[in-house]
Amino acid sequence: MLKGLDFDVQAGEVFVIMGPSGSGKTVLLKHLVGLEEPDAGDILIQGESIRSGDVLSKYRLAMVFQSGGLLNSLTVGENVGLYLSEHRLKPPAEIARIVEEKLEVVGLAGTQEKMPSELSGGMRKRAAIARALVIEPQLILYDEPTSELDPLSAVVIAEEIASLNQRTGVTSLVVSHDRDLAFGVADRIAVIHEGRILTIGTPEQVRQSSEPLVREFLSAGFKRNSSWKSGYEKHA
Amino acid sequence: MVILFWRTLLALPQTWRQRQKVFDQFFEIGNASLLMVCILSFFIGGVIALQTGPVLVERGLASAVGGVVGIAICKELAPVMMSILIAGRIGSAMAAEIGSMRVYQEIDALRTMNINPITFLVLPRLVAIAVALPLLVVFSILVGWLGGALVSVANTRIDIPFEAFFTNLNDVVAIKDVVNGVFKSFIFALVVGTVCCHQGLITRGGPRGIGRSVTKAVVNSIVLIVLFDYILTRILLR
Numbered sequence: 001m002l003k004g005l006d007f008d009v010q011a012g013e014v015f016v017i018m019g020p021s022g023s024g025k026t027v028l029l030k031h032l033v034g035l036e037e038p039d040a041g042d043i044l045i046q047g048e049s050i051r052s053g054d055v056l057s058k059y060r061l062a063m064v065f066q067s068g069g070l071l072n073s074l075t076v077g078e079n080v081g082l083y084l085s086e087h088r089l090k091p092p093a094e095i096a097r098i099v100e101e102k103l104e105v106v107g108l109a110g111t112q113e114k115m116p117s118e119l120s121g122g123m124r125k126r127a128a129i130a131r132a133l134v135i136e137p138q139l140i141l142y143d144e145p146t147s148e149l150d151p152l153s154a155v156v157i158a159e160e161i162a163s164l165n166q167r168t169g170v171t172s173l174v175v176s177h178d179r180d181l182a183f184g185v186a187d188r189i190a191v192i193h194e195g196r197i198l199t200i201g202t203p204e205q206v207r208q209s210s211e212p213l214v215r216e217f218l219s220a221g222f223k224r225n226s227s228w229k230s231g232y233e234k235h236a
Numbered sequence: 237m238v239i240l241f242w243r244t245l246l247a248l249p250q251t252w253r254q255r256q257k258v259f260d261q262f263f264e265i266g267n268a269s270l271l272m273v274c275i276l277s278f279f280i281g282g283v284i285a286l287q288t289g290p291v292l293v294e295r296g297l298a299s300a301v302g303g304v305v306g307i308a309i310c311k312e313l314a315p316v317m318m319s320i321l322i323a324g325r326i327g328s329a330m331a332a333e334i335g336s337m338r339v340y341q342e343i344d345a346l347r348t349m350n351i352n353p354i355t356f357l358v359l360p361r362l363v364a365i366a367v368a369l370p371l372l373v374v375f376s377i378l379v380g381w382l383g384g385a386l387v388s389v390a391n392t393r394i395d396i397p398f399e400a401f402f403t404n405l406n407d408v409v410a411i412k413d414v415v416n417g418v419f420k421s422f423i424f425a426l427v428v429g430t431v432c433c434h435q436g437l438i439t440r441g442g443p444r445g446i447g448r449s450v451t452k453a454v455v456n457s458i459v460l461i462v463l464f465d466y467i468l469t470r471i472l473l474r
Contacts, residue, residue: 073333
């Protein structure tokens with residue numbers, strides 16, 4: 001599915017991978033955290049291959065899943081504190097304090113005892129971000145953080161991503177097909193299609209790209225009764 | 237499946253750390269199945285007495301009814317029937333729960349937090365079922381014997397005194413026979429736990445995939461229970 005992808009992400013930047021549905025964005029993210037293994041090629045963190053032993057456990061990585069990935073059998077508080085409690089990194093009272101603090105950061109103070117099913121889509125994603133923050137990650141990967149959200153919730157999530165990056169200096173890798181989110185938070189953007197990078201650069205460079213598929217992706221809009229046919233369809 | 241079982245065995249030293257989850261699973265298994273075990277065992281004992289009692293009494297073997305019912309229940313019916321019941325009642329729930337966690341990326345989330353799904357999900361379930369099923373089988377044996385005894389007393393074609401039923405049962409059934417049945421159920425518990433957790437972990441493709449996993453988990457468990465029953469019976473008969 002991924003063909004000859006080659007790019008670097010600099011420490012502390014917000015790097016957005018953009019592309020239409022089915023272009024391989026989520027698969028790429030899964031490769032980055034070791035959930036899937038590449039058939040060929042390699043992924044390096046600070047020059048070390050993630051295939052070589054415990055590289056992934058050497059760095060603190062967190063991933064915010066498209067669905068949030070909260071464990072439905074646990075409360076929001078237990079979900080957020082799961083990393084600390086399972087690895088016995090802090091005593092329970094300290095974990096409770098950290099959970100409260102992180103939930104407050106994402107605007108979910110007082111939801112510790114709620115079950116994930118009691119939260120809205122946006123709240124679940126923010127709880128997932130709180131869970132990621134508990135790890136104090138050096139790299140956060142977001143998988144379609146604004147999908148299935150109304151525009152207002154999407155803005156809250158986008159602000160969260162940007163402010164986290166500014167506050168903590170965490171490297172953020174965002175996968176999304178949301179153009180507003182990408183151009184709002186990104187330091188650099190890569191546009192991929194069918195597993196290949198079409199263009200890569202700052203938001204301004206991507207906006208000015210001469211690549212037809214990129215231009216079409218960025219300008220696509222719906223007009224009633226138009227006979228417009230997607231270049232992606234033609235290309236496919 | 238074998239690899240999953242082996243990895244779970246390797247994770248056994250973590251059981252104490254996961255004790256809360258083990259207790260939760262253990263009580264869930266008990267709560268979900270105790271009443272069903274009671275009803276099923278009582279009537280299985282009763283039916284065995286009803287089927288064998290009149291035949292034995294007609295041939296002048298009334299004193300053997302307790303022994304026949306006792307042996308049939310403790311060596312075969314209680315372990316096999318209870319294991320099948322637990323595969324349907326608890327195994328299906330295990331496969332569905334883990335399958336849904338797989339489909340909705342909860343297991344991926346665990347992996348990204350360096351939490352081993354085998355230690356977190358499979359180990360507590362396997363330990364709980366391996367403890368709970370043999371205990372349920374002991375309970376089932378006692379209730380089954382009671383059911384057989386009551387039918388033997390109440391049915392006019394059998395009509396054996398309560399004491400005579402249990403005296404004969406006591407003469408025929410040795411502790412070894414009960415231990416055999418309980419040991420079988422322990423092996424069946426490992427089979428059900430491993431098969432159902434494995435099916436859950438390999439679930440693909442949304443709600444329909446979860447449904448498929450649950451069906452496969454229960455069917456495979458039952459087939460393996462019957463297969464292992466034959467193998468264990470051959471070994472334990474020696």
